[in-house]
């Protein structure tokens with residue numbers, strides 16, 4: 001039995017439908033993430049999971065018990081879920097210790113002190129218990145918010161864009177750390193974010209949501225290498241879409257020339273198909289007798305990679321990212337090499 005199953009979930013505000021036919025399940029110990037652009041319905045789903053919003057169809061089942069269905073919503077405090085918000089939502093007039101202890105009023109004061117101490121150690125803030133929220137950095141405030149959510153030992157932790165108010169460096173390091181803390185505790189969590197890097201770092205499973213519909217649910221790698229549609233392919237990384245025609249069992253003719261591509265969809269000869277190529281699969285090379293020539297439009301040194309914009313004879317400009325330190329310059333005429341180790345084909 002899954003820890004949480006979401007079946008044919010629908011949510012609406014008044015008569016306006018926001019989320020439809022969403023299905024997924026998470027197992028004990030999993031960290032899952034709902035990933036999608038602003039306004040696609042991520043927070044609406046999270047609020048339905050927490051019991052803050054009613055559902056307009058389908059059901060949410062936790063440990064075999066239906067906690068949400070049409071006209072039936074188990075109240076949030078009976079769900080044993082912890083919630084971390086984007087803006088931390090700490091009580092400004094309470095110390096760190098009192099913020100964390102707030103949800104532990106059923107414990108004796110001694111037990112509460114011990115629980116606060118232990119959870120502060122867990123979020124690596126053992127010495128800040130007497131500070132007030134305004135005396136903490138954004139990253140520290142979010143750690144306190146996490147500690148507050150973890151203190152009552154929830155069965156499921158819900159996190160709504162928990163890192164989006166932090167700078168890029170802090171966002172990266174805290175997301176790795178939060179993953180470690182959740183895993184150390186054997187907890188299960190669901191996070192929502194619009195940031196693909198964050199989703200990939202933290203999650204065992206990611207669901208890509210677009211316009212209130214779940215497009216695909218799977219591991220980060222399966223979404224990246226085997227996206228089921230163009231929306232998913234584009235949302236989890238950059239890429240270029242080419243019209244392609246199957247010319248042999250393992251080659252397709254495209255604007256980039258005839259490319260060796262494993263025909264994993266058994267596309268018939270001469271059939272047209274679309275080939276999605278990631279920038280890391282495209283590389284400018286010294287032009288010899290390659291059939292397609294391109295003109296380098298720009299070269300950006302990014303540290304780990306060099307990023308080129310290349311103009312094709314048709315005028316189309318495509319992007320290439322290379323780990324080699326190639327020093328082609330704007331205006332150079334180059335050939336193009338494409339290595340499609342994991343071809344993504346759409347019919």
Ligand SMILES: Nc1ncnc2c1ncn2[C@@H]1O[C@H](COP(=O)(O)OP(=O)(O)OP(=O)(O)O)[C@@H](O)[C@H]1O
Nearest residue numbers: 013018036037038039040041042043044045192194
């Ligand atoms: N209380 C509400 N009443 C009416 N419409 C709402 C309400 N809350 C959200 N919406 C609408 O529902 C849609 C989905 O909103 P939601 O907050 O779930 O999106 P999101 O994917 O979490 O976006 P973001 O990343 O910007 O927070 C949006 O069009 C939004 O305007």
